[in-house]
Amino acid sequence: MNKQRPPRIASDESGQALVLVAIFLFGLVAVAGLVADGGLVLVQRRDLQNQADAAAAAGAMQVDEAAYRASGGTVLVLHPSAAQLAAIAYLMGEDGTDYAVHADGQHVEVAVARQASTAFLRVLGIEHVEISARSVAEPRFGVQGGP
Secondary structure (H helix, E strand, O other): OOOOOOOOOOOOOOOHHHHHHHHHHHHHHHHHHHHHHHHHHHHHHHHHHHHHHHHHHHHHOOEOHHHHHHOOOOOOOEOHHHHHHHHHHHHOOOOOOEEEEEEOOOOEEEEEEEEEEOOOHHHHOOOEEEEEEEEEEOOOOOOOOOO
16 A cells, blocks of 8 residues: 655745745845935935025125114125025925024025935835035135135
């Protein structure tokens, strides 16, 4: 009599490579997403820093002319409310950007923040990353430096 043995399920190794490939593929997608979206987020962060720098520079151009003329051109002081309004006016056109502007007689400080969108990491459920930038500017006499 020829008895057939039942298949040994515990020792069957078929399909294990598929599980390993799936795990490694998930890891590869995560790493590729970090590389691609990391660059994308850095570009968006640089753009946000440019906005903060430009808004602070716009505010730093708002000099208190009365104080400047009264000092005979030796004292350069910001007009705080005009500086704050100029910086805010520059930032008003930026949709989705939160900002805070502080100005006193010496400098203008601008802080901006927004959600940076991702492209590749959406597959893993990461759609946005919070980015922020800060810039401080002060008024200057004439042109500084040069040859």
